[in-house]
Amino acid sequence: MYIDLRIISKMKxxxxxxxxxxxxxxxxxxxxxxxxxxxxxxxxKLKGHNANVLITGEGTNKALLARYVHELEEDESHPFIxxxxxxxxxxxxEAELFGYESGIFPGTGTCMAxxxxxxxxxxxxLDEIDSLKPDLQAKLLRVLQTxxxxxxxxxxxxxxxxxxxxxxxxDLANSIAGFRExxxxxxxxxxxxxxLISSKIENNPDKCExxxxxxxxxxxxxxxxxxxxxxxxxxxxxxxxxxxxxxxxSKIYYMLGNERKELLGA
Numbered sequence: 197m198y199i200d201l202r203i204i205s206k207m208k209x210x211x212x213x214x215x216x217x218x219x220x221x222x223x224x225x226x227x228x229x230x231x232x233x234x235x236x237x238x239x240x241k242l243k244g245h246n247a248n249v250l251i252t253g254e255g256t257n258k259a260l261l262a263r264y265v266h267e268l269e270e271d272e273s274h275p276f277i278x279x280x281x282x283x284x285x286x287x288x289x290e291a292e293l294f295g296y297e298s299g300i301f302p303g304t305g306t307c308m309a310x311x312x313x314x315x316x317x318x319x320x321x322l323d324e325i326d327s328l329k330p331d332l333q334a335k336l337l338r339v340l341q342t343x344x345x346x347x348x349x350x351x352x353x354x355x356x357x358x359x360x361x362x363x364x365x366x367d368l369a370n371s372i373a374g375f376r377e378x379x380x381x382x383x384x385x386x387x388x389x390x391x392l393i394s395s396k397i398e399n400n401p402d403k404c405e406x407x408x409x410x411x412x413x414x415x416x417x418x419x420x421x422x423x424x425x426x427x428x429x430x431x432x433x434x435x436x437x438x439x440x441x442x443x444x445x446s447k448i449y450y451m452l453g454n455e456r457k458e459l460l461g462a
Contacts, residue, residue, distance in 0.1 A: 231391040243268040251363040253390035258363040274318035282327035300349030325362040340382040
């Protein structure tokens with residue numbers, strides 16, 4: 197299994213057509229371990245079900261797993277709307293999720309649909325849901341209980357038909373996390389635990405494939421074992437690992453360039 201940048205590009209512009217969801221080797225995960233196969237096998241069982249899903253664990257690629265769960269339905273009419281809860285300021289997160297009516301904010305002459313409204317009939321992915329403040333947790337709980345919501349500044353309820361897929365790297369059941377237990381009960385109808393990168397990649401580097409990842413351009417210059425080491429040190433953050441490897445390759449180019457100058461007598 198590996199991250200296919202061409203597929204991710206299609207994901208950004210639209211849904212994936214003619215995707216073979218039975219063969220995860222054609223999908224977009226990085227890693228080839230039994231732990232990774234197990235989590236994808238669990239995800240496949242969600243096909244045809246509308247239960248809310250909570251993706252846990254310190255492992256990366258939770259957003260890709262959420263997308264994978266969504267794509268299992270193979271229905272182009274079902275939208276997939278993602279939002280990183282930690283990336284939106286507290287003052288704006290409610291409007292982002294539920295939308296707002298015209299005139300409620302200065303300079304807003306028209307109303308705006310929120311992420312939940314845009315996800316009608318499909319899935320909404322709430323990444324880093326642990327970052328939600330208690331007041332918004334209470335409002336989200338009410339939405340999940342009543343299956344309806346109000347835009348900010350609105351008084352007309354909007355019926356909701358959305359599956360909620362959320363993710364966290366924290367233990368939300370721990371009271372220290374400050375997360376509502378009743379909301380957690382609604383979110384974790386199904387729990388998928390993402391393994392760490394060290395569990396996703398087998399100890400044998402030869403089993404790992406890089407041909408369609410951002411790492412593929414470094415395989416001709418650096419040992420596979422070194423690439424794996426960098427990926428593990430960065431907890432599976434492929435982009436960060438690629439930046440570090442780019443520096444290593446630049447150093448190699450620099451050394452080769454100096455050797456070439458010496459050979460040419462420059």
